[in-house]
Amino acid sequence: MSDKPEHIVIVGAGAAGLMAARELARAGRRVTILEARERCGGRIHPLPASQFGYAADGGAEFVHGEAPVTRGLVREANLSLQDIEGTQWSFDGTRLSREDRDDPHEAELHAALNALKDDIPVAEFLRRHFAGGEYARMRRSIERMVEGYDAADPERASTLALREEWMDGGHATQGRVVGGYGALIEFLAAECRRHGVAIRFGCVVSAIEEAGGAIAVRCAGGDVHGCDRVILTVPLPLLREIALPRGAREKAAAADNIGFGNVIKILLRFQRPWWRDRRGYLADMTFLLSDETIPVWWTQRPSEHPVLTGWFGGPRTAELSTLDPQALVDAGLDSLATVFGLSREDIARDVVASAATNWAHDPFARGAYSWATPQTREAQGILARADGPVLFSGEALYRGADMGTVEAALASGLETAGIILRG
Known part of the structure; x- marks a missing residue:
């Protein structure tokens, strides 16, 4: 057995990649991050x-x-x-008014959601339970939230995921990092470097190859990085553009059942x-x-x-x-x-x-963030399996209620690092 520390290549220097890298490097693993952009952060994009x-x-x-996880990291970085x-306002086409969040049909909605046993798309749920004209305002409000807040398609979005989001009080509190998310990314990147992580920019990964127990990560520019394991943290649409070993390719196919x-x-x-x-x-x-x-x-x-x-x-x-x-x-x-x-x-x-x-x-994002379909939990389970040298991580794999958020990315990176360290 080699005395050399296990070398792990992480594809993507977003929140998940940086979080996983720091955890692994702290534990003595050798870590290289390959990032297509010329900056860290991914879909966190600080402006001047x-x-x-x-x-x-x-x-x-x-x-x-x-x-x-986010709040813990904020404290650790001495941020706030x-x-x-x-107040929230709305414009109905003629006038501005304070947004009235009370809907007369809210009790009916909660009852129908509570009674739901099998997951169905949100649009189908509304057609099945709230098709009448008296529900038009409520339907519009739900569709607007699904499309706008979750960036999702009501014809595919999971009603059970919506129920989880709503019935637990939703995101009752919202805040911002003082100094922006960019300050949190700067802290994480500095932590990674302090623990010996190599972060290489301008590396567009085109293929991951496995032969004779060896792993090679190929970049479009011609660079090849040998390693023991790979963690892919790229946004879902980019998984289709990276050639993968057969086992990883079969797992990656499950991503089609996660909305983006x-x-x-x-x-x-x-x-x-x-x-x-x-x-x-x-x-x-x-x-x-x-x-x-x-x-x-x-x-x-x-x-x-x-x-x-x-x-x-x-x-x-x-x-x-x-x-x-x-x-x-x-x-x-x-x-x-x-x-x-x-x-x-x-x-x-x-x-x-x-x-x-x-x-x-954005060529290295192809969209904003993921959302759940009725098939998503099963797909996440397939992608999260650690049964090969290529692992998947990122906000789309987070199985809590906050899928699609920075919290989801950080938590997923932490979880993926833990799987490797426990293995």
Whole structure:
């Protein structure tokens, strides 16, 4: 038996990859991370503070619910969380009003969800139990949440996953990392390097080969990395683009039963918070919902930064697939103009900085995050098996209620490292 420490190659320097790398390196394993981008973080994408006046997040932004792994890491990094406080508003096409979260049919909805034994898609559940006209508002609210919040397709999304999310109180608390998720990634990357992890950027992995007990990880540029085991932490769509050994390829096929959604995110920094100046009653607005092209907006409350963030999630983002970043910004301005009864030119004059990302256009993401179908739990079980030299990790494999979040990625990375260390 060799005295050399086991060498593990991790593909992807996102939250899952960095978390797994640190845990393995701490335990004495030799770890190399291969990252296609020229930065760590993956779908965590910090934007320059000089551009937006604070460390803005172009990708993941919120800490949802209890998030024990995230919160522990925040404390360890001497960072802090800021809870989101304020009011939610909606625009019905004619006027702005405080969002009324009470639905007269909520008790019926909970009863139907509780009675559900076998998983079915959300759209089918609504057709089966709430088809009448009196339920139209509730159906729209649920569909909007599934598409927007979960970036999911109601025709495929799991009702039992939705029940788990809702009946446990959902993400009752939401917050942000002060300094942005980028500060957490910087801490993790520094920790990895301190423990001897080699992080190599610009390495687009094209193939993983197994022969005679040896593993070779090939990069598109021609580099080859020999190792004992590989952890793949790439977003689900990229699994199809990496040639894998037969056993790993058969496991990876299960990913087709896990949903993967897209998000368009737009950040607009203004000279002043004109929405508060114009309508004083919006002074503590956090979220703003509408049926406009960019349907969701939020402020940085309780921080005072004059920034509005636009959000469009789910399958309907395909409608804007031809738009470049400036055209997305224009679409955002048009949506705000309609909601606030202003001209786009008036709003645009006040813009100091802007950024827009259609995550489907990012070649190393191909979308935003995963969501559950009725077949997802079984698929996750297949992908999580440690029965070969290639392991899978990431937010899509997390089997808790917070699938698709940074917490899910961190927890999955930790779990995958534990499987190797216990083995």
